[in-house]
Amino acid sequence: MDRDTLVIGAGSSGLAAAKNLGLAGFEVDVVERADDLGGNWNFAAETSRVYGSTHMISSKPFTQYPDFPMPDRAPDYLHHTDVLAYLRRYADHFGVSDRIAFATSVEQLRPLGEARDSGWEVALTGRDGEETRHYRRVVIANGHNWSPKLPSYPGQDDFTGEIIHSADYKSAEQLAGKRVVVVGAGNTGCDIAVEGALRADATYHSTRRGYWYAPKYALGRPADQVSDLIFTLGLPLRATQWLFEQTAKLVVGRYERFGLPTPDHHFLETHPIVNQTLLYHIGHGEIAPVPDIARFDGEVVEFTDGTRVAADLVVFATGYLIRFPFLDDDALPWQDGRPQLYRNILHPHRDDLAVIGLIQPDSGQFCLVHWQTVLLARYLQLVRDNPAAAAVWRQRAADRLDERSQGGLALIDSTRHLIEVEHLDYIQDLAADIAALDALLHDEATRHEVVA
DSSP: OOEEEEEEOOSHHHHHHHHHHHHTTOOEEEEOSSSSSOGGGOTTSTTOOOOTTOBOSSOGGGTSBTTBOOOTTSOSSOBHHHHHHHHHHHHHHTTOGGGEEOSOEEEEEEESOSSTTOOEEEEEEETTEEEEEEEEEEEEOOOSSSEEOOOOOTTGGGOSSEEEEGGGOOOGGGTTTSEEEEEOOSHHHHHHHHHHHHHSSEEEEEOSSBOOEEOSEETTEEHHHHHHHHHTTOOOHHHHHHHHHHHHHHHHOOGGGGTOOOBSSOTTSSOOEEOSSHHHHHHTTSSEEEOOEEEEETTEEEETTSOEEEOSEEEEOOOEEOOOTTSOGGGSOEETTEEOOBTTTBOSSOSSEEEOSOOEESSOSHHHHHHHHHHHHHHHHHHHHOHHHHHHHHHHHHTTTTOOOOTTOOOOSOGGGTTEEOHHHHHHHHHHHHHHHHHHHHOHHHHHHHHO
8 A cells, every 4th residue: 555544634623633643653644625724714715614704603612622722812712713823733733734735635535445444546636736646544524514505495596686605605795785685593694694784784584493592601601611511410301401491581581572483392402503692683673583485586585474575685504515525425324314434433344434523513523523533543553453353343333323422312303413413422422432442452451341
């Protein structure tokens, strides 16, 4: 085999993968299609989906890598420029920067055989043209928030205004002086609706159902820190949900009073929507809540309740599709719209292909991808050093592919939850796996006991 390990993508997941695999003794190359690292946080990149006002929705302690704290002087919620600077410092500190080939795209991955460790032929296009390499293993960290998911409505093709996806939204200047319909109740949709309240002539926020809206601050602290304190109480799940719901009702009151539908699910049963200002602008009449779109009619957007409004711009903040454009579909075991991987990382039939960052957590991402990559590194070390023990552990993992680490929550049926994980549950599951692998690697006396 020509080379050892390829990591695709130099965003937060790829950087962590390169660092932790390097520390485990693997020779790592990183390729990144943009001219700089950072992935989605690289605002200047063509594939970046952050917009000018983007800040993190998780606070520093729940966002940072556990072995590389964010500065004490940094704000609770970092702006995207601060996040990019943090990722650059991380890459420099751990010696990852020198391993990255920028402006280099992966065009195709082809397995060199059907065995678990056959390796991959990788077709690349870089600054010096096309190139083909062979790698012992490949780690995919290309992200999952870049390929827009676009809905379709009757009359949409004949709409006289402009339709964009939030992937193409960069600045509130795009809303200035326009009548704007924002579709989608996720964090991005809420942010764009708020910016419409400040810059657009009229803003309508279209959502299909009622949602619980969480503030960024509670009791004078970032709300996710307060929430975690509540979780540590060890209350039954339904009691925790009831506590959050009663708090929301006490602070916000009846959602119907704002023209919003009542949530049709319990708190925590959707990916959290963190927005401090949406209800403020609704209460001031600067955002008009409306239901789902029924159809388009010329310049008019008609909603399912019969409301009709003239619009100049419709922004679909409707999420993204999981895509690996360089990989044939049958290279991953797809089920219900997502690859079925152990802990969303390990391929059940191959040791030479893994995915990092394929999660939608209810908290920050960087901490979780750190532990994902530690797990991957430990497993690959076991494959290298003790194939027999690795085979037994791998079979045990393959029998547990249905474990989703969702904290026992009955999440509503939505594509936004295909790869949703509850961060405390997920970290505990990763920690248990890492401990088992560490025992197999380093403790001969307990090796057989742990495998059993």
